[in-house]
Amino acid sequence: MNATLPQTITPEIPRPPQRLLTYLEEGGHTLGSWLLTTDHKRIGVLYLYSILFFFTIAAIAAAMMRMELITPPGDMVTSETYNKLFTIHGTTMVWFFLIPSIPSVLGNFVVPLMIGARDLAFPRLNLLSWYLFNLGGLLAVYSIAVGGVDTGWTFYEPYSSAFSNTHVVTMVAGVFVAGFSSILTGLNFIVSIHKLRAPGMTWFKLPLFLWSTYATSVILVMATPVLAMTLVLVAAERIWGVGIFDPKLGGDPVLFQHLFWFYSHPAVYIMILPGMGVVSELITCFSRKPIFGYHFVAFSSVAIALIGFFVWGHHMFVSSQSVYAGLVFSILSYLVAVPSAIKVFNWTLTLYRGRIHLDTPMLYALGFIGLFTIGGLTGLFLAALGFDVHVTDTYFVVAHFHYIMVGGMVTGFLGGLHYWWPKITGRLYPENLGRLAALIIFIGFNVTFFPQYVVGYLGMPRRYHAYAPEFQVYNVMSSAGASVLGVGYVLPLIYLIWSLKHGKKAPANPWKATGLEWQTPSPPPKHNFAQTPIVTQPPYQYSPEIEEELVHG
């Protein structure tokens, strides 16, 4: 051997533990890896892209409507075109934006994380659900592109079958297919919440978002099939010229309304319950307090879902249904308001003596509570038979449901999107822009929709492209507000996309929230948790007193 100098020995540099790949990396970056994914997190993101597309279409229709309504005469579009605009706006917003918004985007992403599972019960069904959604949307967009539909989103008989000259069959086919997408999503959530909870996660340790999601899923599964069959009947009547709603055969058009609203009333609870679930999460986290009355809030979600099936006839007070039925539906409609009120009460008492942090998600949650309360109260006005016969089919009703669906649900969606954005993307959005957008949205929303209560009460009918001149000032206010609202919605689009590349990297738990989804990195690895978590605590173990001491003590 050569008598060489001993080689220098390089000390072994300890390597840091290998970082788990996130779900965005693992599985690949290719289009195929996204389009064939069964990962619930990727599917949630795919849904986000889809609903954004449909929201844009429906928003454009709304913008055109509000532009027409600036002046009393129908001078921008013909009445036929206006009919198509509000139909497009309604169908697209309801079925292709609102119903999938929180469940299919936030729910898909968060539900398995919240229950401590690796995925949903049926991942391939989940992917099928997304494809069905897009197929349905494609059919709807096609029907819009070739000339639209003018029946209103409610497709009332006999106009939709015997008289309308528009592409009704394609549109109802699109809604039918999208309906099955939503059934599969609901089915997946129900089975997952029953069967895939982590050890120790009993029903009463579930975060309230899951109670709301479960209740929403029950509605999705039970109500949608009736809509499906009803739309089949409308399409059949159009295609073959005979149907069971046809008075010439002795059929009853009001039967269509019963079957349609049996779905569509519970559907509006699909379009609010998930928002309530989000608000429960946000209120506790940003007031650093456990929810007041956990059991009441949990059971109220179930009660809303259940009682919501008993009240559909309040959409038919002037339809010629029997007086007795009208009475029954009116009383039951008062009853269904009670669990919603319980939630508002409990959220308020959660805020009381909490340490309030006015971050963006919290601004949306507070906005939700106020706007939903106004919308909900006006729902009670409408449940009163005597009042309803005067304001039915006026802008009062339009204002009522926009306060709930936009002031409530969309606000809740934005709040949840901001709250879970760090978890989904691994980035923080710019907080000041977030707060600014929330404020603009709140102001724009109220200026748009509050005048509609007034003008509806004064007698302006809905679905009219021209109106009496004395209503103009309210319409101008409303359209002005809509422009502000539009700006408010565009802002998050810009800064959220900006944050994907330039936002600060998010820690696992940027909000210091409780909940299993915050115990895993942001973004999570593909299988969510390195080890299945074991749950020992109830949810929302916040303590404002301890934090107060930590800060000031």
Next chain:
Amino acid sequence: MANPSVAVAEQFDDMPQQLEASTLGMWTFLATEILFFGALFLSYIIYRHTYVHAFAEAARHTKILHGSINTGLLMTSSLTMSLAIHAAQKGRQRPLLGFLLLTIFLGCCFLGVKGLEYKSDIDDHLVPGQHFTRNIPVQGQLFWYLYWMMTGVHSLHLAVGIGVLAFIAWRAGRQKYSAYYHNPVLISGLYWHFVDVIWVWLYSLFYLVNRY
């Protein structure tokens, strides 16, 4: 006996959990089907209550021979389906395949008889619309509309069931199922029996009205 070559799907902890989840999932789907058909059954109830006479007149023209044979066929297919499930539970490959094929065969016989019946109904001018027979009051067209719609949707569901069972049978032929893992056979069986349950009601409501 455990068959370690069949892996539990990664979202589940063990096979019993996977089977429980699949069973609950199928029952959830069947609940949606109850409501899907339920809208039609409700329409039937409302119109039969309103037009008792017209419905009684219209119902006389249904083909009770075809309907009764079909009911027998479908009930027997439910038997063979159950025997297929039993074979799967025991891990007996050939009886499993045999009973699945028999079930498919009986289902196809049902569709064949139904096709003949439909042809006969068309020849008798029992399709609602311009050419509907004058021998029945006009509200009887509601009965016949519901007949075509409900038996048609049912037949579609049966056809889908046959397709599903054909796939299952193909898998069974390749020995993909064992006593440890035969979940698809179990849940297809649930679907098949459900289609039979729907038919049992259709038979009573369409074929046994005013037969005396």
Next chain:
Amino acid sequence: MNLLNPPVVPPKTYFWVWFALLLLLLLNWGLAQFNLGPFNLVATLAIPFVQMLLMLLYLMHVRYNAPLTRVFVAAGFIWLAIMADLTLSDYLTRGSVPGTLRKSWEHGAWPPTTTQAPARANS
């Protein structure tokens, strides 16, 4: 063994159920041949109900299922009942309040002597 996994039901049980179903079919058909007044309706509802129960309990294993599965089974029927009950509350009470049922769709006032619906341009 997990309660939800269906136990191995002996083929004998399946044969007995099948035999009962066929007997009930024969009974249903047979009773329909005679005019039994209101009992005809009762029979044509009760017999398929029993047949359905047999199929649910034995062929679909509901008899052997855990309580949770049974809740899922019941749910579909309960919701159907809700839909039927409240809808019928309209149809069965039309005309109960005097003066509220004028030109009813069922009392021969329809169709009004109308013009034909105009030919439609699209579907």
